[in-house]
Amino acid sequence: MSTIIYGIITSVILALYAVGFSLTYGISGLANFAHGALYILAGYISWNLMNYLGLPFLASAPLAVVACALVGFIIYWGLLLRVRGIPLSELVVTFAAGVAILELLTWRGFYGISYSLPVFVEGGVEIWGVAVDAQRLLVIAVGVALVVLLYLFVHYTKIGLAFRGMAQNERTALSVGIESDWIGALSLALGSALAGLAAVVVLPLGMMESSVGYEVLIYALAVAIVGGLESTPGMVVASFVIGFGQRITASYIGPKWMIIVPLAAIVLVLAVRPSGLFGKFKELEERV
Amino acid sequence: MRRRRSVYLALLVGATLLMFTGPLAAQAADPIVLGAPTSVYTPFGKSCLQATELAVEEINKAGGVQVGNVKRPLKLVKSDTRGGEPGTPLHDAIMAYTKLITEEKPDAIVVGAFRSEVLMKAMDTVAKYKLPHLHTIAQTPGFQKKFAEDPEKYKYLFRVTTDALIPGSYTQACLDILKKDFGLDRVLFIYQDTEWAKAFAGLVKMLSAKSGWKEIGFDAYAAGANDFSPALEKAKKENAQVIVIVWDVPLGAGVFAKQYQAQKVPAIVVGFVPPMAAPQAVKTLGPGVEYSIHVEFPVGASLPLKKLPKTLAFLDAFKKKFGDLPEAAAVTSSAYDAVYIWKEAVERAGSLDADKVVAELEKTDYKGVSGRLKFDKNHIAIFGNKDANETGLAVVFQWQNGPDGQLIRVPIYPETVAEGKIVLPPWMKK
Numbered sequence: 001m002s003t004i005i006y007g008i009i010t011s012v013i014l015a016l017y018a019v020g021f022s023l024t025y026g027i028s029g030l031a032n033f034a035h036g037a038l039y040i041l042a043g044y045i046s047w048n049l050m051n052y053l054g055l056p057f058l059a060s061a062p063l064a065v066v067a068c069a070l071v072g073f074i075i076y077w078g079l080l081l082r083v084r085g086i087p088l089s090e091l092v093v094t095f096a097a098g099v100a101i102l103e104l105l106t107w108r109g110f111y112g113i114s115y116s117l118p119v120f121v122e123g124g125v126e127i128w129g130v131a132v133d134a135q136r137l138l139v140i141a142v143g144v145a146l147v148v149l150l151y152l153f154v155h156y157t158k159i160g161l162a163f164r165g166m167a168q169n170e171r172t173a174l175s176v177g178i179e180s181d182w183i184g185a186l187s188l189a190l191g192s193a194l195a196g197l198a199a200v201v202v203l204p205l206g207m208m209e210s211s212v213g214y215e216v217l218i219y220a221l222a223v224a225i226v227g228g229l230e231s232t233p234g235m236v237v238a239s240f241v242i243g244f245g246q247r248i249t250a251s252y253i254g255p256k257w258m259i260i261v262p263l264a265a266i267v268l269v270l271a272v273r274p275s276g277l278f279g280k281f282k283e284l285e286e287r288v
Numbered sequence: 289m290r291r292r293r294s295v296y297l298a299l300l301v302g303a304t305l306l307m308f309t310g311p312l313a314a315q316a317a318d319p320i321v322l323g324a325p326t327s328v329y330t331p332f333g334k335s336c337l338q339a340t341e342l343a344v345e346e347i348n349k350a351g352g353v354q355v356g357n358v359k360r361p362l363k364l365v366k367s368d369t370r371g372g373e374p375g376t377p378l379h380d381a382i383m384a385y386t387k388l389i390t391e392e393k394p395d396a397i398v399v400g401a402f403r404s405e406v407l408m409k410a411m412d413t414v415a416k417y418k419l420p421h422l423h424t425i426a427q428t429p430g431f432q433k434k435f436a437e438d439p440e441k442y443k444y445l446f447r448v449t450t451d452a453l454i455p456g457s458y459t460q461a462c463l464d465i466l467k468k469d470f471g472l473d474r475v476l477f478i479y480q481d482t483e484w485a486k487a488f489a490g491l492v493k494m495l496s497a498k499s500g501w502k503e504i505g506f507d508a509y510a511a512g513a514n515d516f517s518p519a520l521e522k523a524k525k526e527n528a529q530v531i532v533i534v535w536d537v538p539l540g541a542g543v544f545a546k547q548y549q550a551q552k553v554p555a556i557v558v559g560f561v562p563p564m565a566a567p568q569a570v571k572t573l574g575p576g577v578e579y580s581i582h583v584e585f586p587v588g589a590s591l592p593l594k595k596l597p598k599t600l601a602f603l604d605a606f607k608k609k610f611g612d613l614p615e616a617a618a619v620t621s622s623a624y625d626a627v628y629i630w631k632e633a634v635e636r637a638g639s640l641d642a643d644k645v646v647a648e649l650e651k652t653d654y655k656g657v658s659g660r661l662k663f664d665k666n667h668i669a670i671f672g673n674k675d676a677n678e679t680g681l682a683v684v685f686q687w688q689n690g691p692d693g694q695l696i697r698v699p700i701y702p703e704t705v706a707e708g709k710i711v712l713p714p715w716m717k718k
């Protein structure tokens with residue numbers, strides 16, 4: 001039973017890591033390699049707001065999420081606009097921005113054993129004899145709520161519909177008055193905000209330091225590649241494949257092998273179905 | 289007129305030459321360079337470098353190092369190998385080592401590799417460039433094994449700190465107390481899948497089996513692990529009474545500390561979990577650290593011991609200079625002692641010649657913060673578990689409720705430095 005319960009928790013955490021990355025790519029085709037850096041930046045901002053301004057976590061967390069959205073927006077207008085449409089340059093620029101953020105945090109002393117965020121909810125419960133703390137249950141709740149809210153957002157709001165328009169065909173979207181650069185910037189801001197949201201929910205489960213940014217980027221990439229880069233359902237399924245893969249590996253092979261599951265999944269998917277489980281970009285080529 | 293100008297010119301040239309060749313020049317412009325290649329952005333690297341800075345500052349304030357007839361100041365040059373960060377290739381860490389040696393041309397190396405795997409590779413680099421190397425972080429017993437294969441080649445390398453077997457034996461001593469005083473006998477091992485941690489946990493596994501402990505599991509986790517729930521669930525399911533954990537990567541250790549508290553595992557934690565052992569642990573992790581037991585190696589790394597005044601003096605000076613006690617509850621005092629050990633060897637040798645300094649280092653008999661340090665034939669500092677006047681010493685402590693209601697770290701082993709006894713958590717009392 002613990003394999004199932006903790007498998008679900010691990011999977012939802014992976015989905016939270018990846019949702020922002022996947023969403024931005026799905027809407028604007030931007031692979032935001034600064035995603036991991038924005039994730040840990042949210043933790044850093046939140047910690048500083050609590051420790052230097054004395055804000056409670058409930059206030060510092062949303063402020064950190066907003067700050068991440070702002071940084072994502074600035075990355076688009078300040079850096080990406082000049083190389084928009086050149087995928088390799090976009091990738092290099094976002095990766096460089098991410099490394100710059102992470103190294104800056106390291107230089108500012110964001111490492112070691114002093115940085116930790118408090119949990120939103122204390123205590124825990126037993127589910128079928130398995131002890132689960134309330135914060136992990138909150139992670140599941142946030143993950144589920146996020147999927148529902150994102151569905152409502154992209155189906156029933158003007159910006160959400162514009163996002164979908166862009167995702168389906170950028171030129172057609174332009175012809176009906178959807179400004180692609182604004183939508184691109186907003187998609188990056190939304191993806192960054194989701195990275196920040198994942199951070200303030202997941203980081204209280206452990207410690208934090210700048211190097212977490214690299215780890216989160218790798219997990220987000222693994223989930224997105226396995227699921228199909230532009231596919232949100234694919235992202236969810238891939239999270240569960242990798243999450244349960246890790247748990248089963250820990251239980252039946254050995255915990256030290258858990259860490260290679262995401263990498264093995266990437267290799268396997270790229271070898272068998274390069275566009276990912278739900279990806280469509282290369283589907284035709286694959287058929288041929 | 290022309291003759292007077294020539295005299296002035298000659299005087300000027302003479303004075304300039306004197307400035308560059310005389311003893312004044314040697315004192316002011318020719319510092320001895322101490323290289324410190326390590327994983328700078330880790331608690332251990334950071335604290336060791338701070339301790340080294342403190343020693344260098346003290347020595348320079350006292351006039352420097354006496355080399356023959358000249359007193360020369362010390363200059364510390366740091367280099368980040370990133371060797372402590374999971375995912376850094378060994379090659380990159382060794383490149384940083386080589387770059388420091390070839391560009392800065394240090395007269396000796398202190399602190400050194402963080403990760404044991406890096407140290408093992410760096411042994412060949414140091415042997416190639418032939419300069420004294422006093423390392424104070426990496427703990428693998430593989431060092432002495434490799435050293436013994438070719439002592440002449442590796443003679444420049446000295447270990448000034450413990451190796452993993454020392455904290456391992458202290459941990460076992462603690463298990464013996466738990467068995468004898470409280471009748472506990474079921475243990476689960478969790479260790480980081482790295483050389484030093486494997487040696488540490490492996491020793492405790494072997495010794496505990498001999499002393500009648502029943503092993504629930506011996507689980508290795510990758511250094512970058514971020515989920516310990518499989519092992520913690522196993523501990524609950526199989527009724528483990530003690531979890532022996534050996535982990536040095538702060539992130540994973542922090543995740544373990546929080547998961548252990550969150551999952552309410554009814555077993556006592558014993559071993560080495562830096563975020564739980566650090567002086568700042570209560571602030572970072574909260575009161576859940578109470579009852580956890582940790583080994584600090586060697587003494588004086590972060591815990592002031594009333595019975596060892598040198599630990600009080602060192603940690604007091606450290607706190608004055610850096611505003612807080614060291615973050616790392618290990619090896620900090622070794623870094624401090626290493627600078628003084630090297631200084632004394634240079635002064636005895638009267639030279640910076642590597643071979644002469646090495647010959648003097650071999651004769652070391654130094655009473656420092658971490659105890660009395662001498663090197664054995666494999667150039668490792670000798671540690672024991674009785675008297676700091678005879679050997680180096682480590683200490684085991686437990687987080688307990690202090691007299692004023694604050695959680696404090698109480699030394700419990702060895703007896704020579706103990707200030708209290710192990711307290712069993714109320715949820716474990718029969």
